[in-house]
Amino acid sequence: MRIIENSRLVRFLSFFAPIRIQAITLGQNIYFRHLAYEPTLRHEKIHAAQWAECPYLGFLVLYAWYWVKYFGLTLDAQGAYHNIPFEREARAHQNNPRYLDLRKPQAWKGYRKPPLF
Numbered sequence: 001m002r003i004i005e006n007s008r009l010v011r012f013l014s015f016f017a018p019i020r021i022q023a024i025t026l027g028q029n030i031y032f033r034h035l036a037y038e039p040t041l042r043h044e045k046i047h048a049a050q051w052a053e054c055p056y057l058g059f060l061v062l063y064a065w066y067w068v069k070y071f072g073l074t075l076d077a078q079g080a081y082h083n084i085p086f087e088r089e090a091r092a093h094q095n096n097p098r099y100l101d102l103r104k105p106q107a108w109k110g111y112r113k114p115p116l117f
Contacts, residue, residue, distance in 0.1 A: 001048055003041070007031035018077035027051050043094035046103070050086050053106050059086070070114060083114035 010033040014021040023032045023040050025047035032040070051059045063086055071080035081087060088111035093099040 001045070002029045003032070003036055004029065005032045005035050007033065018081055025051060039094045042097065042099070043090045045100060046090040046093060047086060049100060049103065050089070050108055053108075062086075085109065085111040088114070 010021050010024055010031050013024060014033070021033065022037075023030060023044050025031075025044045028048050028051065030036075030041070030044040030048065047059075053059075054062060063084060066084040066086075067080050069080075070083045071077060074080060082091075085108045089108040092111070093103075
């Protein structure tokens with residue numbers, strides 16, 4: 001796993017996102033807008049585990065599919081992002097330093113049903 005701080009990539013991608021991106025994981029590389037911050041690093045490490053479970057471009061395809069699905073239901077770009085199962089799992093456990101040690105494979109599947117909009 002590589003951690004890249006002060007990444008221009010993150011600033012560039014934020015231009016197209018419905019939220020201001022602080023970090024992004026692409027495969028096993030984690031890119032930070034500024035310096036790595038521990039809860040955000042844990043959040044992104046959870047995404048790295050999710051990437052490993054969805055080979056090749058599977059993570060990106062599923063991520064985009066869930067965003068489109070929830071955006072279609074709500075017409076709310078930020079709400080759709082917050083309901084993506086990958087994001088829900090990572091957000092729920094980003095403050096738990098032991099989560100990755102205890103995490104079951106494909107745990108994100110338990111977050112597929114979003115809370116009520």
